[in-house]
Amino acid sequence: MSLLLDRLFDGITNGCVYAIMALALVIVFRGSGTINFAQGELALFTTYIAWWLTTLGAPIWAGLVVSAVAGLVLGAGIERTLIRPVRRRNDMAVLIVCLGLFTALNALAGLLWNSETKVMPSIFPNGLDDYVAIGGARLYFDGLGVWLVVLVVVALMFLLFNRTRLGLHMRAVANAPESAALSGVRTGRVLMFGWAVSAAIGAVAGVLVTPLSPQQLGLQTMFPILIYASAAALFGGLDSPIGAVVGGLVLGVLQQLIMGYVGFIGDTLPQTAALTIIVAVLVVRPTGLFGTRQLERV
Amino acid sequence: MPAPFVLTRGTWPHRLLLLAIAALAVLALLWASGLAQFRVSQLTSVFIYAIAISGLNLATGYTGLLSIGHSAFFGLGAYTTGVLVMRYNWDPLATIAPAVALCFAVGFLIGLPALRIRGLYLALVTLAVGVAFPELVRRFSSLTGGARGLVIRRRLLNPPPWSGFGPGERTQWLFWLSAVTLGAVLLLVHLLVRSRAGLAMVATRDNEIAAAASGVRVATVKTSVFGLSGAVTGLAGCLFAMYLAALSPDGSFTLLKSIEFITGLVIGGAATRLGPVVGAFAVVYIPYLTSSLNPSNVSQGQLSGVLFGVVLILIIFLMPDGVVGGLSRLSGRLVQLRPARVNTPTPPAPEENNHEASPLPGGRDDRDLTARGVQ
């Protein structure tokens, strides 16, 4: 029983990270109609910046803040210079630009900080004794910390979308971009902001997740997270923020349970398992479980 | 601007020109085969990549089905050859048929979801395949050698007696084998694209609903094209296995290889017959050049990674038709190919840009495709 709870806690912690990454993907998708394949590597890059600051002596929470700001700037810059000019042309061009970014950002991180794995300091106390016992299982503080931060991020996003003018305009652009323009909404700026926020969330996710994983911070760290987040976002339907969050949590927990209890798959096929879930969902419901939008412009 | 010089297909000037080009190509190959071993080997890898990218071109360029998972076909072909040769003592050339058939089957299966889900979603499915392949190879290590890799004994890869090459001339043998195979693939693509099937492919890419309404069997097109596309890239994989003689799941069969293929396709020019060849040169020589520019080998892989990403983005911005697409537009001002029959409508003028209609950067096919009006 306690083992089950342990796995559950791990699953929720991972799931929280997938959830906000998925949320970041959904924000961009709703506005710009494309999946930002470079999301993971952008988060990786900003996480490297946070790590680098700690090597200069800064506390990790300062690194978190700086990397989030870096995310804002990079996200906005990418949308403005690379995505917007190409958006009009066709969807595949945007996807290919994202692929180019994916490759370039990852390699750039490797160039600037070399490819050795770095140890990532944690924001929360993560010693062996830093846990609270629940039902015989151990809920570590750093896991709990992740839950709290993610909760705050999700709450902030909810407030942004539903209680602010900017959020209203973002939803308008996502729903009917032409009508938004006809109403005077500056669609370009709204989209830019969407990419900025998305990158900032990714930055936070990166700083949260890297101290947890045994592999710490390396060039390969964020790619699996991108895969799982994409699965979660699709699970939710790609244009539903709630779906993304729920999808992330469910995926995180399912993943731990499958890895723990289904021996055949064990821990050797985590990505395949996640992606099989994607494919299965898509074949059954091409718009995802919560989604409303067909992905093809007729 | 002087009027372009007009050539009509099927006439003697046209045939002579083709003959001259073919002769030049053979001469170039003969000259190249006399270069240093290292260069010959490098060119062989260019040919192999060109075949792989041609395969991708069929699905992504001509039919508009973006695939980020073609590394899986490449790997499937390579490992089929590797496993059959090493574990079951097959003759290397004989492994090509089953490898290609297997890749066709898998490609066909992947095409099935394409019927229900499109564009971005399909890209994600192909991503899944591309990511799953290395994991599966590692998982079934008893068959594939897993993460340790699969080494093919060189002796088993010696040229067959009928080829005229001796046991020590493996490099030459592979050079010519790849060159001839590439020629065959290019011919196959050429014939396919200019056939009714090719028309169906482009119609499906440009406007699926209109295509279906015009009687194109879209489902058949998508699944067959994916199968064929996978088969051709798988064929490249077989040659690759013979070329490299050492396979590892994380070496050449990961997502990064898929991105290299796409980069090559975009650089060369999607939906052009020669684009994959140009793209293959770029994909092979960019890392090579970066390593010669940057003496410290430590970050060489990273440097070429940055270069690839930057080049990919630049090409989309500056030359969305790719090198071949751009060149064919320029050459259209000098020489224009007319179709064989006199009473068919003249093709659109070279200055016209049909970017609006193509869903892929570089969607311009040969201007002399008479049914270009299908938009």
Next chain:
Amino acid sequence: MSGPQRSGGDPVSLLQVEGLVAGYGPAQVLHGVDLTVGEGEVVVVLGANGAGKTTLMRAIAGLLPSRGTIAFAGHRLGNRRAELVVRAGISLVPQGRGTFTALTVLENLRVGAAVRTDRDGVAADIEHWFGVFPVLRDRAKQVAGTLSGGEQQMLAVARALMSRPRLLLCDEISLGLAPKVVAGLFEVLGRINAESGTALLLVEQNAELALALAGRAYLLEVGRVAGQGAAGEFRDNDAVRRAYLGY
């Protein structure tokens, strides 16, 4: 019922379009359109399907690039994007309504006020439109996608007017609506024009009602202006009647 009359070519026209050429890629639809709308005027554009009426609207509203001149209140609009055209004072109710189907009625109206900074003014305007279209008040918190066609059309008109434009463009607002609803809408448009002096440029299939409201009309054929004149003339013209009014 028609607004203040002005003859075409009056130098103080609110909207002046000259030699407008626009289309979609290689297929040009408009081949040099000249058109004016005076301050507070109601003008109708008639024409068969494919004549270019919607293209004309979209070009003026800034949704399409175009060549030629579009001048509004004395300033050339150039090739401004739609967001900026709205700020100049032109608002379009697009064909198909263009309501934000995922947002509530109230949110739709708020988005319509995107260019405005006076919160109290916006709130007052929303109240005003709820008064004009009571059914919208009933459905204020409802998601717009669940409204009927007529209700969405009312919402679209109200939303377009939230930016307090000097010129309202309406593209086929009667399409798919019951006659009673259409009559009600036109009556509201007439009131708006009379009370606040907002000029109207209408594209309509339902020529009869539109001509009753309008002062002047243009006939668009294959991307060119084939005729223009007072609305009454059009109604009395047998050829036009047979071709466009059906009797």
